[in-house]
Amino acid sequence: MNLDHVFVCGQPALDFAATLRARRSLRFEMFATPERLDAWYVESGIVDTVTRSRPADVDRARRVREAIYALVTARRRGEPFGDPALEVLNEAARTPTAAPQLTRAGRRTDATPEQALAAVARQAVELLSGPDVPLLKECGNPECTRVYVDRSRGMRRHWCGMESCGNKIKAAAYRARKRAAPDAVADVPAELGAR
Template identity: 60%
Template sequence: MKHSFLSGNPALDFAATLRSRRGAPFEMLTSAESLDSWFLESGIVNESTRCKPADVRQAVSVREAIYSLVLARMGGEEYSSEALSTVNDAARTPPAVPQLRPGGRHIEATSSQALSTVVRHAIEVLSGADAPLLKECADPECRRVFIDSSRGGRREWCSMEPCGNRMKAAAYRARKRKERQVSL
């Protein structure tokens, strides 16, 4: 499975596993295998967490709580007590622990430990120096939240491919249409 990691923080990338939230939502965490794949591809773990269907339900609940907290933080609103409770409960589980092996760093974890690691990233981004840098992609079909660490803080899209390119092409077509109407 191919997941994308464009947000600058694993918790924000995890929140983006429900794609196109404001358009036609597309769920990426559809099975235990897809959740396990996300943990592997994100680098949270180096080998299978052996996820079960109950782990997926918990992960989706945690993902939605993280997303709720991120939107509240960006909007200057109070956090939902339910979302706070969900995130804090998950953070109480010990996180994935890296081990040093002859071949280098290796991380084994259960699904709950991997999820705890993701939640701890969410807590760090929401309470740390990156919190004011949170932005939502300007592509109305995407709306992924990312950390804008660009010079001047003027980044508009989660990524140029495909969001930035799609938005720039749409703006170009709109300008050309307007030019044609003015010249008539």
């Protein structure tokens, strides 16, 4: 069931909000099918299994995702929350979540799509009302719109993840310096270059 979802934001609700990637340009939708939504719930660790989602569950998840993104963005910018986004998030958070069960193999949580979404919504409520709000940052990659919790020393993290954005930006900067290097040598006066 692994569909290569990425979990780099430091909090499940932020990773959920990041499933619509490159919001300012390409807008790549990770929840293109019910199966992809179900895979995210399991891969994120929110639940161990989820009953099969339907297209209506995907639509509901996208609405909650967009509400989370709008609320996180408002909080990060110090702006007031929008009432429509609050209503969508709170409605999802009011849905009962799945109860974890103890089995011989350990803890297990089996959920419906509604219960899994409720767990994500409650994670967002905890984040947006908790002590990590000052740690919210948007990725430094201009194409990326992921918001993450910066728990680095001195809050000096710039990227949502080195594997995704950090390495791409650093490699692009390196290539740009390499392209500019021959021009810099050509600009050196001949008498200095001969030394």
